[in-house]
Amino acid sequence: MTRRDRLRLAVASAVLVASGIANATSCRDNAICIDEMRRGSTVELRARNLKNFPITYTLKVDARAYSVDGPRTITRTLAAREVSTALRLEHRHGAPAAARYAVHFDWTIGDFEANHDDDYVYAFPYAPGRSYRILQGYGARFSHRGLEEFAIDFDMAEGTPVHAARSGIVARVEERHDRGCWQDGCGKYANYIVVLHSDGTTGEYYHLKQGGALVEVGDRVERGQKIGLSGNTGHTALPHLHFAVYRPSTWGNTQSIPIRFKSADGVVSRPRNGGRHQAAH
Numbered sequence: 001m002t003r004r005d006r007l008r009l010a011v012a013s014a015v016l017v018a019s020g021i022a023n024a025t026s027c028r029d030n031a032i033c034i035d036e037m038r039r040g041s042t043v044e045l046r047a048r049n050l051k052n053f054p055i056t057y058t059l060k061v062d063a064r065a066y067s068v069d070g071p072r073t074i075t076r077t078l079a080a081r082e083v084s085t086a087l088r089l090e091h092r093h094g095a096p097a098a099a100r101y102a103v104h105f106d107w108t109i110g111d112f113e114a115n116h117d118d119d120y121v122y123a124f125p126y127a128p129g130r131s132y133r134i135l136q137g138y139g140a141r142f143s144h145r146g147l148e149e150f151a152i153d154f155d156m157a158e159g160t161p162v163h164a165a166r167s168g169i170v171a172r173v174e175e176r177h178d179r180g181c182w183q184d185g186c187g188k189y190a191n192y193i194v195v196l197h198s199d200g201t202t203g204e205y206y207h208l209k210q211g212g213a214l215v216e217v218g219d220r221v222e223r224g225q226k227i228g229l230s231g232n233t234g235h236t237a238l239p240h241l242h243f244a245v246y247r248p249s250t251w252g253n254t255q256s257i258p259i260r261f262k263s264a265d266g267v268v269s270r271p272r273n274g275g276r277h278q279a280a281h
Helices: none
Strands: 014-018 025-028 032-039 042-049 055-062 066-068 073-078 083-091 101-109 121-123 134-136 152-154 161-163 168-174 192-196 202-206 208-213 226-230 241-248 254-256 260-263 266-268
Touching: 025 101, 032 055, 032 101, 042 055, 042 073, 042 101, 055 083, 073 083, 168 202, 192 208, 192 226
Parallel strands: 121 260
Antiparallel strands: 014 101, 025 032, 032 042, 042 083, 055 073, 055 101, 066 083, 134 152, 152 241, 161 226, 168 192, 192 202, 202 241, 208 226, 241 254, 260 266
């Protein structure tokens, strides 16, 4: 599974186009809104987090008729339900009163300044005592490169119980799809669970079966808890579980993080293709 097939990459970022005459608002995914607040020749752009967890957004302004107080492209984190000024624009003297500007933005879950606890040892995302072959481990040439370098694909039959690798709060759930395919665009059919960890990173479980989420957004899940059922949905050629821990990056992207797992035989630091590791009790 590649980064382009996952939730965060959208076809195009949201765009707010303002004419310079009236206030405007643009919202995306029921998660973030950018509001235009006018006071004379000054325009304040405010970012609103509609969620009960932190999100990271990137925003860019194209505005020839306006000067910008600061950089024209920013990436920032909003706390749960936070409203904060993103940028201020000043209408240039002599520019047309109805001059337009455009604001492009995208978002993802988590804290841009997330400081992952590298001493934490994760549970494997399946039941204690069980083991599953690794189809793709860290750095696998097929698709685990770049942002997905530290993702893992486990060979799991449909309906295999999926367990939380770390405690956290369920931030997103999708379970309505019943299709898996290999063509471009198939990623939109993926079912998944996203769990926000206490350090601002996320644990993400992909390709679940239809109706395969056993938790809901807002639920607190504990390490080892059964949270879902594996499947074969989204951009996939065979049933498997895609799992990784991510921190937010720019433009709605996320970067996978190298993590360690606790197995029955000790700590696994670099899961590799073909490996099998029994989950510890």
